[in-house]
Amino acid sequence: MTSAATLMVQGTTSDAGKSTLVAGLARVLARRGLRVAPFKPQNMALNSAVTPDGGEIGRAQALQALAAGVALHTDFNPVLLKPASDIGAQVIIHGKVVANLSARDYHDYKPRAMSAVLESWQRLTAAYDAVLVEGAGSPAEINLRDRDIANMGFAEAVDCPVILIADIDKGGVFAHLVGTLELLSRSEQARVKGFVINRFRGDVGLLEPGLEWLEARTGRPVLGVLPYLHGLFLDAEDALGDARAEKVAARIRVVAPVYPRISNHTDLDPLRLHPEVDFRWVGPGQRIPPADLLVLPGSKSVQADLSWLREQGWEAEIARHLRYGGKLLGICGGYQMLGRRLHDRLGVEGAPGSMAGLGHLEVETELAREKCLSSVDGELLVGGGARMQGYEIHMGVTRGPDTARALLRFDDGRLDGAVSTDGQVAACYAHGLLDSPAALSALLGWAGAGEIASVDIAARRETDLERLADAVEDSLRLDILAQWVSGFAAPRAAPIATAFDQRA
Numbered sequence: 001m002t003s004a005a006t007l008m009v010q011g012t013t014s015d016a017g018k019s020t021l022v023a024g025l026a027r028v029l030a031r032r033g034l035r036v037a038p039f040k041p042q043n044m045a046l047n048s049a050v051t052p053d054g055g056e057i058g059r060a061q062a063l064q065a066l067a068a069g070v071a072l073h074t075d076f077n078p079v080l081l082k083p084a085s086d087i088g089a090q091v092i093i094h095g096k097v098v099a100n101l102s103a104r105d106y107h108d109y110k111p112r113a114m115s116a117v118l119e120s121w122q123r124l125t126a127a128y129d130a131v132l133v134e135g136a137g138s139p140a141e142i143n144l145r146d147r148d149i150a151n152m153g154f155a156e157a158v159d160c161p162v163i164l165i166a167d168i169d170k171g172g173v174f175a176h177l178v179g180t181l182e183l184l185s186r187s188e189q190a191r192v193k194g195f196v197i198n199r200f201r202g203d204v205g206l207l208e209p210g211l212e213w214l215e216a217r218t219g220r221p222v223l224g225v226l227p228y229l230h231g232l233f234l235d236a237e238d239a240l241g242d243a244r245a246e247k248v249a250a251r252i253r254v255v256a257p258v259y260p261r262i263s264n265h266t267d268l269d270p271l272r273l274h275p276e277v278d279f280r281w282v283g284p285g286q287r288i289p290p291a292d293l294l295v296l297p298g299s300k301s302v303q304a305d306l307s308w309l310r311e312q313g314w315e316a317e318i319a320r321h322l323r324y325g326g327k328l329l330g331i332c333g334g335y336q337m338l339g340r341r342l343h344d345r346l347g348v349e350g351a352p353g354s355m356a357g358l359g360h361l362e363v364e365t366e367l368a369r370e371k372c373l374s375s376v377d378g379e380l381l382v383g384g385g386a387r388m389q390g391y392e393i394h395m396g397v398t399r400g401p402d403t404a405r406a407l408l409r410f411d412d413g414r415l416d417g418a419v420s421t422d423g424q425v426a427a428c429y430a431h432g433l434l435d436s437p438a439a440l441s442a443l444l445g446w447a448g449a450g451e452i453a454s455v456d457i458a459a460r461r462e463t464d465l466e467r468l469a470d471a472v473e474d475s476l477r478l479d480i481l482a483q484w485v486s487g488f489a490a491p492r493a494a495p496i497a498t499a500f501d502q503r504a
Contacts, residue, residue, distance in 0.1 A: 005125060006160040007484050009196075010135035010151050012176035016167045017198035017226070019060040020234060020468065022134045024226075026068040027469035028478070029130055032490040037128040038064030041117040042079040042136055042150040044089065046263035046300050047236065050373050050391040055095015056080060059266060060134070063235045067465050070128075075120035079113045079149065081106070083261070084301050084349065094120070097371055110147040114157070117149055121158060130485045133160065140183035152188045161484045162191045169199040169228060174214055181218060194223040194480065201228045224476035233273060233464045235266050250278035252449040256295040257282045257314060259305035263298040264393070267331055270434040270457045271295070277444065288317040293327045293447035296334025298431065301349050302365075302396075306337050306357070315358060322424055327447040328360060330427030332394050335417065338427050339363040339398065348395055360425045361418050363400030371395045376430055378410035382419065383442030390432035392416075398429075408433075 009025075011018040022038055029036045038061050049062035055074035065072050074095030081089040088102045091109070093116045101109060124131050137144070139151035147153065155162050166176040177195050184192070195214065200207065204225055211222045254271050258281050271279045282288050299305040309315065322328060330338045339357040341364040346352060348367040357365075372392050380386045388408065400418070407417030407428040417428030426446070434440045437454045444452050473492075482489035 005129060005485060006121075006131045006133060006158060007481070008133035008135060008155050008160050008162045010139050010155075010162050010164055010192075012138055012140075012164065012166040012180045013170070014137050016176075017165050017196075018134045019064070020232075021163075021165055021196060021198070021226070021472070022132045023060075023064045023067040023234065023465065024468040024472035025132055025481075026064050027465055028472050029132075029485065029487050030067070030069045031469065031492050032487050033493045034129040034487040034490075035070065035127075036068040037070065037124040037131045038068060038076050038134070039121065039124060039131050040077045040134040040136065041121075041154045042081065042113065043077050044081040044083065044136065046082055046261065047266050048080065048082070048264065048393060050375050050393060051076075051095060052375070053095065054373055056092055056371075056373055056393060057095065059235045059264075063461075064132070064134070066461070067469075075123055078116045078120040082263070082300055085304075090300070095373075107147060110149055114147075114149045114153070117154060118157065121154075130487060135162075138180060139188070140180045142183070152184065152191070155191050156187065160191070161193045163194055163196055163223060164192050165196040165198055167198045168225075169201070173197055174210055177214060178217060192220060193484070194221045194477075196223050196476065197225045199228045200225045221477065221480060223480055224472075226471055226475050229464075229467065229471060232468065233269070233460055234468070235269070235461070249276055251276045251452055252293065252444055252447060253278045253280075253289075253291045254293045254295060254447070255280050255282050255288060255291040256297055257288070257309060257312075258284070259299060259308055261300040261305050263300045263333065264331075264431050265297050267297055267431050267434060268295060270440050270455060273457065273460065274440070274444075274453070274455045276449070276452050282314075284312060288314055288321065290324070291321065291326055292449070293329060293444075294318065294321050296328070296330040296337055296427075298331055298393075299333030299337070302333045302336045302367075303342055303344060303349060303355055305333065306342070306355070309337070318358060318360075322360065326424075328425045329443065329447075330361075330425075331433070332429050332431060335361075335427035335429060336365040336396055336398065338425060339365055339400065341365070343367065361400070361420055361427060362402040363398050363418050365396045365398045367396045369395070372429075376408075376410045376412075376416075378408050378416075378430075380433075380439045380442050381406055381409055382423075382426065383446050386436070386438035386442040388430070388433055388436040388439040390430035390435070392429050393431060394429050 026036045043058035045058045047059035048056045051072040057077035061076040080092040083089045091099045136150035166173045338361045343354045344367040375391045402418035405419040406415035407426045419426045435457045437456045478488040
């Protein structure tokens with residue numbers, strides 16, 4: 001396998017559509033019978049997924065693997081950075097934590113990280129028909145050019161072509177594309193083979209004069225203009241989901257706080273997208289509104305986020321929520337916050353020490369250096385034993401009397417989580433719990449919704465991946481892309497078998 005089967009998507013900005021385009025292209029190639037590997041050399045994200053080989057990768061690469069119809073693997077995202085502060089991050093190489101480094105120390109570490117990146121890329125090019133690579137941020141970030149492994153540094157190392165994508169919905173798309181190109185070196189400019197404009201609304205004919213100017217100005221083709229796909233649901237790499245929409249049929253109100261190091265907030269997507277759930281995020285400076293259910297999501301830095309939560313005055317508001325009869329659910333870091341004490345004697349997440357938790361569960365958590373990473377199947381122990389699937393990503397061990405009333409029983413016999421004696425508070429470590437339709441309905445019933453519609457988030461995700469791939473097929477010059485990945489010229493074959501199909 002040569003680098004000719006590798007195609008890289010870079011963006012003019014963060015959130016330009018890199019993850020989305022790679023997912024769409026992966027599904028297009030999979031429809032043509034190709035084995036496609038998604039690849040992001042370096043990802044900085046707090047949303048992650050667990051792989052069958054026992055590692056951790058960015059959530060976007062898990063989505064792209066689903067689009068391609070292939071099992072997750074740590075090689076899809078060999079370097080994952082999980083920010084622990086504004087100047088430092090947990091460094092994960094090939095799925096495993098290797099260090100916590102400041103930004104300056106990580107810069108010195110980059111040559112070793114690049115070695116891991118190239119090892120993974122070499123394995124993927126030997127095992128797959130095509131490798132679709134996603135860049136990070138923008139290749140024109142001047143301060144990050146030295147020792148770059150995420151964008152042009154990688155592209156130069158493996159000698160692969162690059163597509164540059166920009167989001168027209170944000171405005172300034174021609175300035176973004178031309179400006180980014182101008183800030184690249186000559187060899188890097190030569191790698192950019194064409195442009196994709198993302199999230200266009202309206203009549204494409206009105207855009208034609210600008211497209212003609214762009215092609216004349218740069219000497220590169222516009223490979224396509226992707227439409228704005230309203231309501232498209234794809235797992236976010238980091239950004240929170242769309243703003244709350246008014247739901248006239250809502251049967252239950254759910255709120256969740258947004259702390260600085262919130263992680264795996266995609267756990268709450270099923271609530272956000274449920275037609276009968278009035279869901280809203282509560283940000284800094286806002287009060288927690290009256291609700292039936294309050295959810296504390298995961299956190300990369302539990303003690304720091306708990307301190308921040310207290311600074312917002314939310315500790316008293318959570319207690320008030322419970323006094324008024326509301327239910328409280330904690331997931332992973334949120335579970336740890338709900339206990340009596342949090343101990344970090346080894347300094348796993350910051351300075352060594354202990355602090356008081358919110359005290360709504362009779363448990364205590366001890367942070368450990370070894371991270372628990374596993375996929376889990378089991379049943380919910382409230383609301384009738386609904387089946388669930390999920391995954392664990394945490395560095396703590398939680399013990400105490402309330403764990404005798406576990407929230408989950410896994411198929412391997414382990415119990416997870418705790419429920420308070422009055423049944424108002426429940427928590428667990430399992431991410432993805434709400435993705436299971438039966439478990440989602442059962443937990444909403446526990447929170448007071450009564451009989452409520454069943455929502456299958458996996459089915460919604462699969463439908464939207466097909467919708468995205470259709471848009472890519474209709475909008476992009478696949479004949480030009482076939483110069484670098486010949487599979488784009490092949491006719492569309494039978495539908496691919498995805499993880500969702502296998503589950504069904």
